[in-house]
Amino acid sequence: MGEHEGIIDVWSIETFDAELRGNLDSHGDVIHGYMLTSRRQWLEREASDRTMPYPENPYAGEFLRAKEHITRLMEARTIRAWHYTRMTDEETDALRQDGIYPSTLNNIRSRFAAQVAAGVFSQEIADRLFADSPYQSDQRDSRSNKFWMVSHPIEIENGDVELLLKSWGGEAAYFWQQDPSLQNLLTRIGKPRVLEITVPLVHSRHSYSAAEAVVSTFGRTLGCRPDKHAFDLYTYRPLGPAHILCVHSEGELNFIAMARGYPAGFVNMNLGR
Incomplete structure (x- = not known):
């Protein structure tokens, strides 16, 4: 099973347990047929004038049922995921001791209060950051009680994670912040960090996405060229240390070396595609 026993990397066939691999093997003909047909149809359409309706893949129904079956298997499994952020040393120490908690208005306020207590910024600035947070808007319900991660490691220079690493406090602090002085302040607090986390999928709502990624990884071992199906996911429950x-x-x-040498064996399958 490799370095982390029982933990699945959705991008690494070597981490799939025997039951999961056996079920993928049993659907191998359908997965292979669907992916090869899908790619052939895509290439034919790209070479055409694209005015004809997209053809139906004859394997589509069986392929969907196979993914639904793998989804049920993934619901009972734990995957490795990645969280890009900027944190102080004190916050990192607390994380190692207490674990991860989904975002709420109260713990955002507590993060700001801790920086006031540490003398990093004033109570006035904390109040302004808190007032400007997206959590004070109609986005509160959609953002609250979630801790977001990504299924595949991402290079630290990637634009998708640039602001997460550059600005302290996450989107709760920087997302709607328009004051240049406060924007600059947030870039001077803490250090960029990447958290490597194990996530029981029973604590998320992303088992189907995990199944898509697992099926895609398996498909590549059959000589197919599917998308890697990287996905965002969140836990709605705390995760202990x-x-x-x-x-x-x-x-x-x-x-x-994140995503370009670390973790071992990771290859960004979509590069150059």
Whole structure:
């Protein structure tokens, strides 16, 4: 099973347990047929004038049922995921001790209050950051009680994670912040970090997305060329300290090598596609 026993990397066939692999093998003909047909149809359409309706894949129904079956298997499994953020050393120490908690208005206020207590910024600035947070808007319900991650590691220079690493406090602090002085302040607090986390999918609502990624990874072993199906996911329950495999911080070798040498065996299958 590799370095992390019982934990699945949705991008690595070597981490799939025997039951999961056996069920994928049993659907191998359908997965292979669907993916090859899908790619052939796409290439034919790209070479055409694209005015004809997209043809139906004859394997589509069986392929969907196979994914639904793999989804049920994934609901009982734990995957490795990644969270990109900027944190102080004190926050990192607390994370290692207490674990992960989904975002709420109260813990956002507590983060701001801790920086006031540490003398990093004033109560006035904390009040302004709190007032400007998206959690004070109609986005509160959609953002609250979730801790977001991504299924595949991402290079630290990637634009998708640039602001998460650049600005302290996450989107709760920087997302709607228009004051240049406060924007600058947030970039001077803490260090960029990548959290490596184990996530029981029973604590999320993303088992289907995990199944899509697993099926895609399996398909590549059959000679197919599917999308890697990277996906965002969240936990709506706290994750204790044992779920934090590592905190990678700016300047460390594995932080620098994220998604291009670390973790071992990871290859970004969509590059150059």
